[in-house]
Amino acid sequence: MLKENLWKKGGRIGMRKKTVITKFIILSLNLLVLSMFLSACETQEYAVMGDSILAPEPTGPGAPPKKKTIFDGLGEPLKAAKATASSRSSLATGEAGKGPGPEMTIDGIGGSRWSTAYADGEWLLLDLGATKKIKAIILDWEVACPRKLKVLVSVDNANWTEVYSGGGRPGKKRIDFPPTDARYVKLDLIKRATGWGFSLWEIKIYE
């Protein structure tokens, strides 16, 4: 009888011990989660850019690699001296051939664009003013982009080297090629992607 009571008592004490340990573990976990949350809130800083709020990119060992941008590995674009083209639209003026001209593609203003007559087979010619060794071009097309175009470069405006042949798409498109001597860069706009003409916001050329 005494033995049985002692066993029962021992069992109750064992149960109480287990309950206390379980409660202690739950409390510790709660405190750990709370401290992690507070520390994250205290150390997080935000940079405000325009209307967007962006969290800072994590740095240091184990941080994910930085996202690549279209301008990665490129310096400042070259300044083209002159831009000529096969045609210009009637955009803004209502008069055929009197719309914004090809100089709009090298004015450094993202919101100004050149647009052509509503026809395939148009072209844009840029003169850098001197021969440079160029390796990349970024084209920023409006919706009226080419379905097929070629990019050609030349040192004398007579003999041409093709550095790209393919399609365009609305928005910025980067074209890389082996460094090539060029004073002139020509876009051969073979086929339109829309019923309008071709329309380009900007072209940037890089050494």
Ligand SMILES: [Ca+2]
């Ligand atoms: Ca522009």
